[in-house]
Amino acid sequence: MENIVKGVPLIELKNVTKVFDETTVLYDINLQIFENEFVTLLGPSGCGKTTTLRIIGGFEQPTSGQVLFNGVDVTTLPPNKRATNTVFQNYALFPHLNVEGNIAFGLKNQIGEKEKPVGKFSFKKWWAYFSVKFTNLFKKKNKRKVVPDYPKNERLFYRIGYFFSKKGKLYSKEQIQEKVAEVIKLVNLSGLEKRSITQLSGGQKQRVAIARAIVNKPKVLLLDESLSALDLKLRKEMQYELKELQRNIGITFIFVTHDQEEALTMSDKIVVMKEGEIEQIGSAEDIYNDPIDSYVSNFIGDSNLFKGKTIDKKHVLLYDKVLGCDETDIEPETEVDLLLRPEDIDIVSVEKGKLVGRVDALFFKGVFYEVDVVLENDNRLITIHTTDYIEVGKRIGISFEDEDIHVMEHNE
Numbered sequence: 001m002e003n004i005v006k007g008v009p010l011i012e013l014k015n016v017t018k019v020f021d022e023t024t025v026l027y028d029i030n031l032q033i034f035e036n037e038f039v040t041l042l043g044p045s046g047c048g049k050t051t052t053l054r055i056i057g058g059f060e061q062p063t064s065g066q067v068l069f070n071g072v073d074v075t076t077l078p079p080n081k082r083a084t085n086t087v088f089q090n091y092a093l094f095p096h097l098n099v100e101g102n103i104a105f106g107l108k109n110q111i112g113e114k115e116k117p118v119g120k121f122s123f124k125k126w127w128a129y130f131s132v133k134f135t136n137l138f139k140k141k142n143k144r145k146v147v148p149d150y151p152k153n154e155r156l157f158y159r160i161g162y163f164f165s166k167k168g169k170l171y172s173k174e175q176i177q178e179k180v181a182e183v184i185k186l187v188n189l190s191g192l193e194k195r196s197i198t199q200l201s202g203g204q205k206q207r208v209a210i211a212r213a214i215v216n217k218p219k220v221l222l223l224d225e226s227l228s229a230l231d232l233k234l235r236k237e238m239q240y241e242l243k244e245l246q247r248n249i250g251i252t253f254i255f256v257t258h259d260q261e262e263a264l265t266m267s268d269k270i271v272v273m274k275e276g277e278i279e280q281i282g283s284a285e286d287i288y289n290d291p292i293d294s295y296v297s298n299f300i301g302d303s304n305l306f307k308g309k310t311i312d313k314k315h316v317l318l319y320d321k322v323l324g325c326d327e328t329d330i331e332p333e334t335e336v337d338l339l340l341r342p343e344d345i346d347i348v349s350v351e352k353g354k355l356v357g358r359v360d361a362l363f364f365k366g367v368f369y370e371v372d373v374v375l376e377n378d379n380r381l382i383t384i385h386t387t388d389y390i391e392v393g394k395r396i397g398i399s400f401e402d403e404d405i406h407v408m409e410h411n412e
């Protein structure tokens, strides 16, 4: 995948650093996001996910570094001039509007797409244009002056159109109805069009928030922990629906979560963050199978971690044993972390075991048993997943394939 030439990224962060009140919260972030990718920013609370998302959306400016959209620097552009739309962690729906009203709100308050007809010039419009200019004089400096990002020569007419529409309703009533109906179908809210927001379940509200964000057909949808508030079953459903949306309407998703399972199931690309830095970028498989260090491996999936030492490319020292391992580029005689996933370990007879231990506890997990084993080498506890029942207290051997020992740089 990495070798395929993908052209100019849709979004690129270049050496982005963010300082809040003398505290650096993002250090030199470099990230490329391509069209139609589902990218997840994953990391514990406080690692800088939301700040990164807000910088992409234009709600926050980097202290240094650049944000590029299609190769064009948009670092200083406000949110309404970017091809992004955002569903925040605490999405706020309007309680006085029904489902339809909430979704249409975005359309009524945003100027339409390029397909909008451009009116012909007339004295009346010319006058209208200057009236807008005149009123703008009295607007506060930072107040949003909605001027769409169109070619310069068309801009005048859009301003005129905007003025005539009074509230900026550049879509006709019929157009709005059509667009809202389409998106209601997409997020599975059919039948609830007239329902009051206060009478919706959490999952339904979440869908309204997503519908409101996609009704403008943004090129990029930014989702900040958007599913975290939902219970497990609903979350799974919404995960599925978001993936469907991505397939059906070809939006690029940038999704923030601290939930590793959510990241693994949803993403084309996972960006693992740690204390304001990117620790690793890769596909779900890359990150799971080849975590760069113990931080990433602990964050993604269950891990048994050991301290060890490299011997050559294909051998490591674990306790006092030389064992085969997944091929590594790390220099020989280096202290490393070794990762063994619980599902990669087999329970065998004591004689056949690469390591020996005693079953300490057994937990039934539905599809498998989680077995805690105390190793004889140093009394530490490791976790094994197996479908076979095993007696607590039994002395067992544990075994694994060479390539199941993943060698990682030791940090700290």
Ligand SMILES: Nc1ncnc2c1ncn2[C@@H]1O[C@H](COP(=O)(O)OP(=O)(O)O)[C@@H](O)[C@H]1O
Residues within 6 Å of the ligand: 020, 021, 025, 043, 044, 045, 046, 047, 048, 049, 050, 051, 052
């Ligand atoms: N507006 C702000 N002012 C000061 N500090 C902030 C602000 N926003 C975020 N931070 C700090 O930046 C760090 C990263 O926050 P955030 O991006 O929200 O992390 P995450 O979304 O991963 O939980 C945190 O330590 C947070 O306290």
Ligand SMILES: [Mg+2]
Residues within 6 Å of the ligand: 046, 049, 050, 051, 224
């Ligand atoms: Mg956050």
